[in-house]
Amino acid sequence: MAYNFRWILLLFAFVFVLSCKNDDDEQVANDPTAENKKGLGTSAEDILTSNPYTRLTVEMAYSTTFEPTETAKTNFKNFIEERVHKPGGVTFVERVINDQPGAPFSIEEIIQIEDNIRTEYTEGNNLAVFVFFSNGRSSNDTETTVTLGTAYRNTSMVIYEATLKFLTDSNEELLPILESTVLNHEFGHILGLTNILDDDIHQVHEDPNAQKHCIVEECLMYFDATNVGRSDLQRMMQRAMVPELDPLCIGDLQAKGGR
Numbered sequence: 001m002a003y004n005f006r007w008i009l010l011l012f013a014f015v016f017v018l019s020c021k022n023d024d025d026e027q028v029a030n031d032p033t034a035e036n037k038k039g040l041g042t043s044a045e046d047i048l049t050s051n052p053y054t055r056l057t058v059e060m061a062y063s064t065t066f067e068p069t070e071t072a073k074t075n076f077k078n079f080i081e082e083r084v085h086k087p088g089g090v091t092f093v094e095r096v097i098n099d100q101p102g103a104p105f106s107i108e109e110i111i112q113i114e115d116n117i118r119t120e121y122t123e124g125n126n127l128a129v130f131v132f133f134s135n136g137r138s139s140n141d142t143e144t145t146v147t148l149g150t151a152y153r154n155t156s157m158v159i160y161e162a163t164l165k166f167l168t169d170s171n172e173e174l175l176p177i178l179e180s181t182v183l184n185h186e187f188g189h190i191l192g193l194t195n196i197l198d199d200d201i202h203q204v205h206e207d208p209n210a211q212k213h214c215i216v217e218e219c220l221m222y223f224d225a226t227n228v229g230r231s232d233l234q235r236m237m238q239r240a241m242v243p244e245l246d247p248l249c250i251g252d253l254q255a256k257g258g259r
């Protein structure tokens with residue numbers, strides 16, 4: 001692969017960031033969107049099971065320049081459908097928005113953007129999840145590490161699409177693999193992986209070296225925080241495939257009513 005060398009140079013520029021916030025203060029009385037402003041992982045069971053929500057809507061917002069690939073959208077949809085019980089179906093709502101000003105974005109700014117542009121909220125028997133494909137980088141990025149995506153509320157996540165395109169040089173083989181991996185990984189955090197709520201009691205497999213990530217190296221939820229040289233990016237590059245959930249993480253989801 002001709003692009004190997006360039007990727008090796010970028011190996012150190014890769015980290016998944018997990019923001020686990022409890023936004024109880026935000027839950028103002030009578031806020032119709034309060035159900036979507038809870039802490040990360042708290043809606044895992046509601047997403048996985050059919051009671052009380054029989055339907056799931058995934059809203060994806062992006063500007064024309066930062067639309068994810070069709071392959072990644074399909075992979076993401078398949079990943080969700082494989083794990084959840086939603087007899088009423090999983091619906092993807094795609095919305096084209098303007099590029100958002102003020103990049104790079106802090107997570108507080110991402111939350112502001114969400115509050116401005118999100119249109120789908122949990123209501124009746126339909127649970128809504130929001131994904132913003134960011135036109136700017138994370139303000140946490142440094143010369144040696146970048147944030148690819150963050151799951152930051154019970155039904156909210158951001159994909160730093162600008163960063164993914166930069167890292168892959170928009171390579172049409174690699175970009176969808178990286179997009180799919182980050183989408184599925186961040187959604188895994190929304191589903192409570194790994195041990196987000198410290199309720200991983202049936203079979204503990206949180207990596208002591210990488211908080212809230214899985215100890216199994218082949219797993220989608222693995223993140224090597226101790227040895228960046230053997231990062232997820234390198235694994236992806238070697239295999240040119242999207243990592244899947246290992247049986248332990250699938251067991252966690254099944255314990256919460258998932259498939």
Ligand SMILES: [Zn+2]
Pocket residue numbers: 016017018185189213223
């Ligand atoms: Zn992560």
Ligand SMILES: [Zn+2]
Pocket residue numbers: 194214215216219220221222245246248249250
């Ligand atoms: Zn796992």
